[in-house]
Amino acid sequence: MRFAAKAVGMLVTTGAIMTAALVNASAASAVPPPCAGYATSNLDGGYGVMKGSYNLKKGPYAGHCANVARLGSGRVMYFHCWVKNRHGHLWVFGRVKGTRTYGWMSIDNFRTIRHTNYETCRANADRDHL
Known part of the structure; x- marks a missing residue:
């Protein structure tokens, strides 16, 4: 018993x-994954041309991070650095040509990518992961 x-x-x-x-x-x-907290120095000399109309985001997550601007087909984005998010998708941080608009864009949204070295963005000191 x-x-x-x-x-x-x-x-x-x-x-x-x-x-x-x-x-x-x-x-x-x-x-939720972080939409901020990335050190985004200009580490990459490449650029990309948009293949359609897509939202530039505040972080490297399509469904979670807020929109910065809508970029139309043919717009050029200058690359600063890259991250692979928690879902395994490659995103680039950069500036829209001819503007002072910065944000994140998925690699899937470019029809052309030139001269990039895919340099990784660095996490800020207060973050231990991207």
Whole structure:
């Protein structure tokens, strides 16, 4: 009888620990990715030409980060640096030619990419990951 009581107690404890772990994992995945916090020095001399009309973003995430501006097909963007976001997508930070407008654009939105070295953006000191 004592063995059965101990076994039930261990199962209850194990279940409670597993539930707590799942709750913590869900909370961690619910934290949105950063839209700011990148050191974006001009480390890349390349540029790209837009293949369609796409939003320039405040961070390297399409669904999460706010829009800066809408860039039409044929617009040129000068590259400063690159990151691969948490979803594995490559994004570039840069400036829109002829403007003082800066932001992030997915590599998927360019029809032409020239002279880039794909230099990685550096995380700011207060961030330990991109």
